[in-house]
Amino acid sequence: xxxNSPAQIELWKAFRKEISESDAARTRYMILEQSRLARTEIxxxxxxxxxxxxxxxxxxxxxxxxxxxxxxxxxxxDAAKENRDWFILSKGHCAAAFYATLAHSGYFDPHExxxxxxxxxxxNGHPSKGKISGIETSTGPLGHGLPIAVGVAIAANIQKQDHxxxxxxxxxxxxxxxxxxxxxxxxxYKLSNLIVIIDRNRLQQGAGTEDTNGLDPxxxxxxxxxxxxxxxxxxxxxxxxxxxxxxxxxxPRCIIANTVKGKGVSFMENxxxxxxxVPSAEQNxxxxxxxxx
Amino acid sequence: xxxxxxxxxxxxxxxxxAETLIKLASSNPRIVAVASDSAGSSNLNAFKAAFPDRLxxxxxxxxxxxxxxxxLANAGLIPFICAASCFLTARAMEQIKVDIAYSNTPAxxxxxxxxxAYGELGPTHHSIEDLAWLRVLPNIxxxxxxxxxxxxxxxxxxxxxxxxxxxxVSRHKVPLLPGTERKFRPGTAHTLAQGEDITIVxxxxxxxxxxxxxxxxxxxxxSARVIHVTTLKPLDDDLIIKAARETGRIVTVEEASTIGGxxxxxxxxxxxxxxxxxxMIGIPGIFAPTGNVDFLFERFGxxxxxxxxxxxxx
Ligand SMILES: Cc1ncc(C[n+]2csc(CCOP(=O)(O)OP(=O)(O)O)c2C)c(N)n1
Numbered sequence: 001x002x003x004n005s006p007a008q009i010e011l012w013k014a015f016r017k018e019i020s021e022s023d024a025a026r027t028r029y030m031i032l033e034q035s036r037l038a039r040t041e042i043x044x045x046x047x048x049x050x051x052x053x054x055x056x057x058x059x060x061x062x063x064x065x066x067x068x069x070x071x072x073x074x075x076x077x078d079a080a081k082e083n084r085d086w087f088i089l090s091k092g093h094c095a096a097a098f099y100a101t102l103a104h105s106g107y108f109d110p111h112e113x114x115x116x117x118x119x120x121x122x123x124n125g126h127p128s129k130g131k132i133s134g135i136e137t138s139t140g141p142l143g144h145g146l147p148i149a150v151g152v153a154i155a156a157n158i159q160k161q162d163h164x165x166x167x168x169x170x171x172x173x174x175x176x177x178x179x180x181x182x183x184x185x186x187x188x189y190k191l192s193n194l195i196v197i198i199d200r201n202r203l204q205q206g207a208g209t210e211d212t213n214g215l216d217p218x219x220x221x222x223x224x225x226x227x228x229x230x231x232x233x234x235x236x237x238x239x240x241x242x243x244x245x246x247x248x249x250x251x252p253r254c255i256i257a258n259t260v261k262g263k264g265v266s267f268m269e270n271x272x273x274x275x276x277x278v279p280s281a282e283q284n285x286x287x288x289x290x291x292x293x
Numbered sequence: 294x295x296x297x298x299x300x301x302x303x304x305x306x307x308x309x310x311a312e313t314l315i316k317l318a319s320s321n322p323r324i325v326a327v328a329s330d331s332a333g334s335s336n337l338n339a340f341k342a343a344f345p346d347r348l349x350x351x352x353x354x355x356x357x358x359x360x361x362x363x364x365l366a367n368a369g370l371i372p373f374i375c376a377a378s379c380f381l382t383a384r385a386m387e388q389i390k391v392d393i394a395y396s397n398t399p400a401x402x403x404x405x406x407x408x409x410a411y412g413e414l415g416p417t418h419h420s421i422e423d424l425a426w427l428r429v430l431p432n433i434x435x436x437x438x439x440x441x442x443x444x445x446x447x448x449x450x451x452x453x454x455x456x457x458x459x460x461x462v463s464r465h466k467v468p469l470l471p472g473t474e475r476k477f478r479p480g481t482a483h484t485l486a487q488g489e490d491i492t493i494v495x496x497x498x499x500x501x502x503x504x505x506x507x508x509x510x511x512x513x514x515x516s517a518r519v520i521h522v523t524t525l526k527p528l529d530d531d532l533i534i535k536a537a538r539e540t541g542r543i544v545t546v547e548e549a550s551t552i553g554g555x556x557x558x559x560x561x562x563x564x565x566x567x568x569x570x571x572x573m574i575g576i577p578g579i580f581a582p583t584g585n586v587d588f589l590f591e592r593f594g595x596x597x598x599x600x601x602x603x604x605x606x607x
Contacts, residue, residue, distance in 0.1 A: 049413070051413060117583060119582070119585070120584060121584075124583040126414060126417050126418065128415060140414070141380060143353075177357065205331075206331075207330075212352045213351060213354065
């Protein structure tokens with residue numbers, strides 16, 4: 001297991017404090033700036049590794065940044081703290097985005113990011129529990145996160161803990177039946193402490209979700225499974241935060257975050273081939289230019 | 294072959310697989326491919342272009358994939374059910390057991406990029422357990438072609454065999470082997486190198502490494518026999534027993550866990566008829582660390598040098 005980074009944790013704490021004292025506009029600005037930093041980090045990681053899932057990383061990163069830098073009740077210096085909020089990235093192929101977020105939150109030293117997928121690195125191609133603190137369960141095969149989150153949320157109720165459990169799911173991932181089995185369990189158990197965020201970028205590995213095994217009407221599906229559903233722009237931190245913080249009812253909550261695969265780099269946006277294509281050196285430069293424009 | 298330029302490094306068997314499937318499908322309208330958002334990774338995009346309505350894509354849903362494939366077979370088609378071997382076998386195991394094996398459904402399961410082909414992606418994406426899982430199921434023939442030519446033979450055979458079949462289609466590039474142009478018969482293994490001191494029994498991507506190892510061993514004065522196994526099930530019992538009797542020591546090598554696959558199969562056989570000292574090379578019953586396939590081959594002694602070393606220390 002990689003040790004945490006006390007210096008980075010201090011930075012993260014200062015960031016969280018600043019956000020907690022900021023107005024909406026500044027909160028939004030700070031989160032999006034942090035995301036910009038993460039995007040550049042992700043590009044570098046993928047360039048060094050020569051592999052990765054840049055499209056999905058860029059569609060999910062604003063969600064991850066919003067959660068880790070403005071919302072989750074966590075303590076990177078004590079990752080397994082009792083009654084912490086739980087977070088599970090079910091679409092584990094977006095490990096690079098997750099690692100950048102965890103590193104910038106101090107769970108480990110950001111210098112380690114350059115070892116992504118290298119021999120003996122703790123930064124495996126998919127998040128592995130036990131290699132980095134803050135990874136609650138190993139993911140990679142799609143359709144595992146939600147059932148585990150349901151178990152965690154039920155455990156919280158049995159143990160009378162008031163923490164929340166968050167899961168981020170890919171939209172293509174929803175084609176796996178386990179999600180719907182778990183969705184039924186969650187509503188049966190009235191898991192109002194469970195929040196699913198769907199990275200609705202409308203693309204999967206080979207094509208669009210609606211051209212493969214269509215999901216629409218996605219909100220209606222979750223509603224009919226007994227969930228409270230909200231639809232937001234997944235690249236707008238304030239919309240995400242509002243949806244998360246809105247008082248709930250007895251139902252488990254599903255936030256459909258409309259996103260753009262490859263968000264932030266025009267030639268990657270909404271294009272299926274950027275699921276796991278690796279940018280050339282020139283493309284990387286062009287991408288960086290855009291990210292900083 | 295379309296990837297001739299890479300001949301120096303060898304061939305990715307997925308290419309021979311896809312080319313053969315297209316050839317067969319042009320003359321046999323009953324052949325269909327079934328995918329789970331895996332057309333690209335299974336090399337089926339050309340098949341899709343040639344036969345758009347004969348590629349069934351169920352989305353990211355492997356249990357559905359195998360169930361639908363079983364239905365297609367039951368209804369008279371010849372489905373080649375294709376997905377990354379790790380998801381195809383692990384996720385859909387009960388469908389494979391009940392819908393294919395127990396129901397004796399003539400469907401062809403194609404496990405793509407097996408073993409540690411997806412090295413860096415980690416143990417979730419390694420398919421080193423697939424051989425052990427499938428081997429315990431009655432009725433399924435398990436074929437692991439070692440090179441591009443053998444891949445073509447196995448695919449041709451499977452298309453007309455009318456029985457449950459698993460083909461493990463490797464991604465790691467392998468050179469063409471001597472003798473693979475011969476006709477494929479399930480249950481027949483081949484001796485690629487004669488030897489008296491020790492026998493290396495090899496499967497799939499490890500066959501060429503075993504052959505190289507025997508050459509290294511020869512320079513050290515050790516005469517190593519090499520047996521090339523194509524079907525893990527049925528196994529060529531007679532050839533392996535004969536080698537055990539004649540050479541007295543057996544080393545198995547496979548791109549899989551050493552538990553329950555080729556090593557397990559050979560040990561179970563010999564323990565009952567001719568107990569023989571053995572060493573097993575593969576992933577030794579652990580989740581592998583992060584690293585690319587070449588790094589992992591090196592680490593676990595799955596290279597010609599590593600295999601030779603195991604033989605020398607035996
Ligand atoms: C069980 C399983 N089957 C197949 C895969 C291969 N795979 C990795 S990512 C992916 C597409 C995922 O699409 P989506 O959930 O929409 O993710 P995103 O578009 O956000 O990257 C597939 C099929 C997998 N990881 N797990």
